[in-house]
Amino acid sequence: PKPSGDPSAMQMKSYACQRRTPLKHHNSFLTEALEILSQNAEYNDNEGRSVAFRRAASVLKALPCRVKSMEDLRCLPCLGDHSQRVIKEILEDGSSREVESTRQSEQFQAMKALTGIFGVGVRTADRWFREGLRSPDDLIRTGQQLNRAQQAGVQYYNDLQKPVTKVEADVISDIVEKAVHSVLPGAEIQLMGGFRRGKEVGHDVDFLITHPEEGKEEGLMPKITNWLEEQGLLLYQKTTRNSYLEKMDGPARPPNNMDRFERCFSIFKLQTSAVRYKSNFTAPAEDVSTGRENEKPSERDSEESGWRAVRVDLVVSPYSQFAFATLGWTGSKLFERELRRWAGQEKNMSLSSHALYDSKQNLYLRAKTEEEIFAYLGLEFIPPSERNA
Ligand code: GTP
Ligand code: MN
Ligand code: MN
Helix, strand or coil: CCCCCCCHHHHCCHHHHHHCCCCCCCCHHHHHHHHHHHHHHHHCCHHHHHHHHHHHHHHCCCCCCCCHHHHHHHHCCCHHHHHHHHHHHHHHHCCHHHHHHHHHHHHHHHHHHHHCCCCCCCHHHHHHHHCCCHHHHHHHHHHCCHHHHHHHHHCHHHHHCCEEEEEHHHHHHHHHEEEEEEECCCEEECCCCHHHHCCCEEEEEEEEECCCCCCCCCCCCHHHHHHHHHHHCEEEEEECHHHHHHCCHHHHCCCHHHHHHHHEEEEEEEEEHHHHHCCCCCCCCCCCCCCCCCCCHHHCHHHHCCEEEEEEEECCCCCCHHHHHHHHHHHHHHHHHHHHHHHHHHHHHCCCCCCCCCCCCCCEEECCCCHHHHHHCCCCCHHHHEEEC
């Protein structure tokens, strides 16, 4: 074996779900550049290209040290010609012209600003861009038709742009726990998404809720949101049956009882005094409502108003699907994507957040833990903190 410190010394597996990817790595100077190109491809509706750049970035995140020369990349998978060109340029010149011009481009910046609005996807943002709109303020100024989610997205734009801290996530965890236990004692609540992977900040806070007695979780979401609404803790909420299942999961589509997998996209009203209290820096302050709640987002200051808006995702899962839901909602998005690709391409199985279907045996494989699912898939168990692909 080659001496350690040489990135090519390690044998890099080609699926992200076969590798450990820590949160902090040694190659952000390269991965950030590749992720700009990935994001730009997504804005241009080129999913294949977007995933290719994301996979290349992910391989570099899994390296034990900083890439110093193209030699270091010799044995690595997933690095296409284009990614290699970009890496080479950065190694030689310190930056890539393509990446920098993309970053500066009007289209990239407008798409970033517009898709950054809660409730706005690439298609809508692209239509607005082609109509000459560039920012949330342009939408207000020109009186664009907005749906309820987008209205909330524009209204709370500044708050929702600010990263959510772990302390804020913990305060919200306490609130969600209180809400859930008030309406269903014995229910279990788990923090998901980036925070479960050990991130210190996130764009939202994700929770998975279940009850050990199967069936008890039925109809739970409206009870939770009603409780939260009565307490004045919700600025926005939309509960949907899990359409993800029908849209994306195809053959893994499980039996009928799984249609009740519910999801709630919400925006919480988080008192900043509660966050200060939790972080133990200062004593809890009085709630200073200034009556400025209805002003334009750009003029609202959470320091002064005493609260901020935070995106929260709630998911309710039947106990029998909890392990699959846990695996499916921990992320990262690329890690999830790679798990499903591995299952399909290498194992002839179909994985979703509800179930694992074995096409060879024609049966659903039951699991109580994430470890069991990795074992069914013939994969080494990767803990959440190493799923930052
Ligand atoms: P930040 O929130 O930006 O910190 O990162 P995150 O990893 O938490 O991302 P996000 O909140 O968008 O998603 C969390 C996890 O839930 C990811 O693994 C997603 O793949 C997964 N996820 C998001 N939407 C859906 C969905 O509709 N269905 C399922 N099953 N999973 C989803
Ligand atoms: Mn999240
Ligand atoms: Mn989320």
